[in-house]
Structures are given as structure tokens and as C-alpha cells.
Amino acid sequence: MTIWCKKLLFPLFNVLSRPIFFVLDLRFEMLKLVILLIFSVIFCSCGSESSVKDEKPASSRSSAAAKAAQERYKLTSKGDEIKFDGKVYELKHYDVNKDKKPDIINVFKKVPNEKGGNDLLISVKMMDLNHDSKIDVWRYFNEETGAVVKEELDLDFDNKIDRTDYFIGGLVRRSEFDFQFDERADIIKSYDETGQLIAVESDQNGDGVIDYWEYYRNGVIEKIEKDTNKDGKPDVSKMPGDEDFKSAAPVDEKLEAKPAENVQEKPEDEIKVEIETSEEPEPAAAQASEKAKEEVKAEAAKEEEKPAAEPANEEPKKEEPAQEEAKPAEESK
Numbered sequence: 001m002t003i004w005c006k007k008l009l010f011p012l013f014n015v016l017s018r019p020i021f022f023v024l025d026l027r028f029e030m031l032k033l034v035i036l037l038i039f040s041v042i043f044c045s046c047g048s049e050s051s052v053k054d055e056k057p058a059s060s061r062s063s064a065a066a067k068a069a070q071e072r073y074k075l076t077s078k079g080d081e082i083k084f085d086g087k088v089y090e091l092k093h094y095d096v097n098k099d100k101k102p103d104i105i106n107v108f109k110k111v112p113n114e115k116g117g118n119d120l121l122i123s124v125k126m127m128d129l130n131h132d133s134k135i136d137v138w139r140y141f142n143e144e145t146g147a148v149v150k151e152e153l154d155l156d157f158d159n160k161i162d163r164t165d166y167f168i169g170g171l172v173r174r175s176e177f178d179f180q181f182d183e184r185a186d187i188i189k190s191y192d193e194t195g196q197l198i199a200v201e202s203d204q205n206g207d208g209v210i211d212y213w214e215y216y217r218n219g220v221i222e223k224i225e226k227d228t229n230k231d232g233k234p235d236v237s238k239m240p241g242d243e244d245f246k247s248a249a250p251v252d253e254k255l256e257a258k259p260a261e262n263v264q265e266k267p268e269d270e271i272k273v274e275i276e277t278s279e280e281p282e283p284a285a286a287q288a289s290e291k292a293k294e295e296v297k298a299e300a301a302k303e304e305e306k307p308a309a310e311p312a313n314e315e316p317k318k319e320e321p322a323q324e325e326a327k328p329a330e331e332s333k
Contacts, residue, residue: 084305090120093273094265102273104265109143122146123277127260128165130157155255156181162255171195178251181208187249200249205230214247221247 084091089109092103093102104127109121121144127137138152151165158185166174172195176185186203188210200214213234224245225234238245 035150089123090118091273093271094269095271096158096263096265097131099131100271101131101133103131104269106265127263128131129259129263132157134159136262138261151260153260155257155259169193170330177252177255179252179255182206184208200247202249204248212248224248234273 046249084107087110089107092106092108094104094106095101096103104125106122107124107126109123110118110184111121113119122141123143124141125137125139126135127139128134134157136154136157139148140150142146142149147170148167150167152161153163154160155162158181160178160181162178162181164176164185165172171191171193173191173193175189175191177187177189178185180186184203186206188201189197190199190201192198196219199216201210202212202214203210204212207230209227209230209232211232213225213229214221215223215225220308222240224238224247226236227234228236
């Protein structure tokens with residue numbers, strides 16, 4: 001019986017198992033093919049990445065330099081970030097001291113002209129006074145007339161604005177000083193249309209509110225007022241001849257100097273610095289320039305609306321422009 005089983009079962013097993021082994025062999029071959037395809041894909045991707053890495057140093061050097069240059073000119077002026085879009089503005093750099101670093105940067109607005117090109121209108125001039133590659137002076141222009149409307153200066157080179165001058169008709173009509181170095185104006189000087197000092201306002205206790213006033217005529221102090229109860233209004237007034245009648249406003253020759261007045265670039269000082277063009281609109285120099293112009297207009301309008309100030313016990317003045325009145329405390333910053 002056993003012999004007959006062997007004779008019958010083994011041939012039957014061989015016949016039935018052939019399809020099974022055939023299917024298993026087929027699956028095994030397919031598995032090998034899949035594994036081969038996976039390794040091929042991995043190999044190709046590694047090869048492409050290596051080729052990209054090989055090409056990157058040659059193609060990215062200029063773009064990296066451009067990006068660094070663009071970051072260099074994301075400037076801060078009195079807390080406002082200024083970014084110049086290369087599609088709207090053109091920057092020209094000047095190396096005055098020949099150290100291969102820009103000392104003066106002129107920002108021009110591109111205005112299309114009839115010839116199909118662009119006229120360049122000066123918008124901002126930036127100056128590095130102490131050659132440390134940091135901007136110390138921001139001079140804003142009226143793009144239509146080319147006249148200076150505002151100038152911000154960092155005169156102690158601590159990257160903070162120490163003085164802001166506002167111009168009308170080419171002359172400084174108002175200067176704001178930060179003598180306490182807290183980024184707030186604590187001394188404000190007003191000038192008439194001839195450039196002569198007519199008023200000084202001061203925050204003497206450092207609380208951010210003007211509490212001291214001086215009035216001048218022909219460059220001579222003729223009236224002093226103080227706010228001693230901190231209500232923002234003068235309650236003490238002194239005239240010439242009174243006891244302790246003398247100026248108490250602080251003086252700092254360094255902060256009142258004008259080191260940028262005679263700084264001037266020459267055509268031969270121009271150097272090339274690549275600036276990357278922004279793909280998206282950026283807050284540009286025009287915003288700062290327009291803001292400066294609006295501030296000057298507002299100051300002029302307020303001055304015209306105010307009556308002229310006259311010291312007590314004095315004969316009426318023949319000519320006292322309304323612009324020469326010192327601003328009340330609530331207008332000070």
C-alpha cells in the first residue's frame with residue numbers, strides 16, 4: 001500500500017506544485033525588478049543633486065553678493081525701515097576716502113521721459129561720516145524741486161538719531177535735539193525765514209513733556225517761561241532784569257555741529273555695487289520723503305495760523321511774522 005501511495009502521490013504533487021512555483025518565481029522576478037527601479041531612481045536623484053551643487057558656487061556668487069548688498073541698505077532712520085526697490089529707484093555709491101566702501105549713497109527715483117528712458121530725481125542722500133560702513137546722515141529731498149526738506153543726523157555714531165532738521169526754502173526752520181539720548185526730542189529750536197533763532201523749547205525733567213521756553217529777538221533772549229506744576233503750561237515768566245534771567249537750555253556743540261554741510265561727492269568717486277531687485281513692492285524712499293514733506297507743510301501751516309508772541313511790558317512790534325511763534329508744548333514730540 002505504501003509503495004502504491006508513493007507512486008501515485010509524488011507524481012501528483014509534482015504536477016500540482018509546478019504552477020505554484022512558477023507563480024512564486026514570477027513574483028520574485030517582479031520583486032527584483034521593483035528593487036532595481038528604486039535604486040535607479042535614488043541613484044539618478046543623487047546624481048542630479050550633486051550636479052546642482054557643483055553648479056551652485058559659480059552661479060550664486062553674484063546673487064549672494066547682491067542679497068548682501070540689499071540687506072546692507074535696509075536702513076533704519078528714526079525707527080522707519082527703508083527698503084529701496086530697484087525697479088523704482090536707482091542707487092549710486094561714492095567712495096570718497098578710497099577705501100573701496102561707499103561713503104555717500106544717492107537714491108534717485110526713476111521717472112519715465114518722452115525719449116523712452118528715465119530721468120533720475122534725487123530722493124535721499126545718505127552719508128557715512130566716520131567711515132565705519134554705517135549711515136550717519138539721511139537727507140531727504142522734494143523729488144519735484146530737488147530742495148532739501150528734512151535731515152536726520154547721528155552725530156555720536158551710536159546708530160540713533162540725535163538731531164532732526166526741517167527745511168523750508170533751503171533754510172532750517174526747526175531743529176529737534178535728543179540731548180538725553182532716549183530717542184525723544186527734548187530740545188526744539190525754531191528759526192525765522194532768515195535762519196535766525198526765535199524760540200527754544202525744552203523738556204528739562206525728562207518726562208517727555210516740554211516745560212521750559214525761551215523767546216528771542218534779533219538773536220537776543222528776551223523772555224523765559226517755565227512750567228513748575230507739570231500741567232504743560234507756563235506758570236513762571238521772567239524778563240530781562242529779573243533775578244536769574246539767563247538761558248537754562250542745554251548746549252552741546254557736538255550735536256549742534258553741521259559736519260555734513262560740506263560733504264560732497266565727485267563723479268570720479270562713484271563705485272559699482274550690485275543691488276538685487278525686489279520682486280514685491282517695498283516701502284521705499286518716497287514714503288520717507290513724502291512724510292518729511294508733509295511734516296514740513298504741517299509745521300509751516302501751524303506757524304501761519306498762530307499769532308505772533310510778544311513779551312510782556314514791551315512796545316508792539318512792527319513786523320512779527322506769524323511763523324516766528326514758538327510751538328506750544330502739546331506740539332512737541
